Amino acid sequence: MAIMLARSPGFRFAFDSERPRLFDVTEGMFGVAPAGTECKSEWSTTTESVVVALSPESMHELAGHELDRPDVEIRPINYTIDNTALQFAKMIKAELSRAEHASELYLDSLITLLGVHVLRSYSSAAKPLKPVDGGLSTIAANRIREYLHEHFRRKLTISELAATCGLSPGYFTQAFAKTFGIPPHRYVLERRLDFAEKLLAGTQMPVAEIAYLSGFSSQSHLTNIMKTHRDKTPRQFR
CATH class of the missing domain: 1.10.10.60 (Homeodomain-like)
Incomplete structure (x- = not known):
C-alpha cells in the first residue's frame, strides 16, 4: 500500500506485463499491490509517500476478524484518490517523525485501520465501513480495563487487545475510544x-x-x- 503525500509530475507505474501508465501524482493518490503481484514504477522528480506492507497472513487474519471471510482477494489499485488512506498516511508519518520514540501501539492501530479500509474498499468482499454507534459493553470494558491494568507495562498489539474482548481489531479500536474517551495507545x-x-x-x-x-x-x-x-x-x- 503506497499513499502519495505530495505532488510529483512524470510518474510511471504498471502491474505485471500491462502497459505502463504515465501520470502526475497528486496528494492522496493510493496504490495497492496484492502479495505476489509484480509492479514497476519510475519517477523523474522527488516523490514523498508512505508505504505500508502487510503479510498475506496478517491480511487473511484481519479479513477473518472484520469480514468473517479470511479467503478474500485484494484487488490491485493503480493509484486513485483516497482521502481516507491519506489521513492514515499523514498520521503514520507524524508519529514516525516524533522527536521522542514513536508509540508502537498507536502505529499498530493506524496500520490495522488502514488494512481494514483496504479490505472494505478494495477486496472481493468490499463494503462500506459502518461507524461504531456505541462503545464497549460493560463486560468488555471491565475485561479490557483489568487486562490493561495487568499488562500495560509490556508491548501490546491491537489484535491482542481486541481478542481479549472477543471483537475485531477495527471495531475494538473505535469502540474503545467511545467508551474511555481516548484511544488505546x-x-x-x-x-x-x-x-x-x-x-x-x-x-x-x-x-x-x-x-x-x-x-x-x-x-x-x-x-x-x-x-x-x-x-x-x-x-x-x-
Whole structure:
C-alpha cells in the first residue's frame, strides 16, 4: 500500500506485463499491490509517500476478524484518490517523525485501520465501513480495563487487545475510544505514566530503572513523554 503525500509530475507505474501508465501524482493518490503481484514504477522528480506492507497472513487474519471471510482477494489499485488512506498516511508519518520514540501501539492501530479500509474498499468482499454507534459493553470494558491494568507495562498489539474482548481489531479500536474517551495507545501511556509517578514519589530507584519497569524504552523516553503529557520531569516528582 503506497499513499502519495505530495505532488510529483512524470510518474510511471504498471502491474505485471500491462502497459505502463504515465501520470502526475497528486496528494492522496493510493496504490495497492496484492502479495505476489509484480509492479514497476519510475519517477523523474522527488516523490514523498508512505508505504505500508502487510503479510498475506496478517491480511487473511484481519479479513477473518472484520469480514468473517479470511479467503478474500485484494484487488490491485493503480493509484486513485483516497482521502481516507491519506489521513492514515499523514498520521503514520507524524508519529514516525516524533522527536521522542514513536508509540508502537498507536502505529499498530493506524496500520490495522488502514488494512481494514483496504479490505472494505478494495477486496472481493468490499463494503462500506459502518461507524461504531456505541462503545464497549460493560463486560468488555471491565475485561479490557483489568487486562490493561495487568499488562500495560509490556508491548501490546491491537489484535491482542481486541481478542481479549472477543471483537475485531477495527471495531475494538473505535469502540474503545467511545467508551474511555481516548484511544488505546493513549490509555496505555497514561497508565505507564501513573505507574512511573508512583515509583518516583515513593521509592529511591534510579530513573532509568523506573523507566524500564514502567514500559518506557529509556530514561530519555520517559523524560520526554512526561514533559509532554504531565509538564514535569521525573526529578520534579521526587
